[in-house]
Amino acid sequence: MSANAAGRPRYVAIITDGNGRWAQRRGLPTLAGHEAGADNVKARLRDAVELGIEELTIYSFSTENWRRPRDEVEGLMRMFRERIDRETPELDAEGVRMRFIGRREGLDPDLVERMEWAERVTRDNRRITLFVAFNYGGRAEILDAARRYEGGGEEAFRKLLYAPEMHDPDLLIRTSGERRISNYLLWQIAYSELVFRDELWPDFDRAAFEACLEEYASRQRRFGARI
Structure with a gap:
């Protein structure tokens, strides 16, 4: 894109933060917050389609999240399996292509099988691509690519990332008021515009989403050049 007003973004990534705090403030179990957050992902995915976004990348579970309480991690894994089973046919019917990015080694083989099934079922869809960062860390992705890198520059390196077809997010x-990147898409967001919102993720509605897109559109993207 030229060094002028950014326009509407086509590629958007979200750190969906605040599920636990949302549940705590309502006196609910932490997993209830994660369920509400997963529901919100689906709602904002549908908004993304209507708003002309071509790729939406969601931070679902990081390599650091294994440090959380065991019952929370086990509940998240169970929820993730159930959601894949229940929602893949629905997303397929809506033209959503699903891709999971992150380390699959160490995950339950049954879960990996479900992830691969969802990718296989939806691989020909073109309406929007939903990238789900699961067991993902930006440093881990770069290290995994570096182990196989044999030279050739940035494009050769990019081909070794978890999803080389993913565009760099515009x-x-x-969400949730935090102002940090948390080891997310470190390679891909080198020139992304950043917007931080105070809403906890389950409260991040369409109006908040559109406000983020409007803020992006008001900015100038120079990519190191000078206007």
């Missing part, structure tokens, strides 16, 4: 959104 816009990265983080």
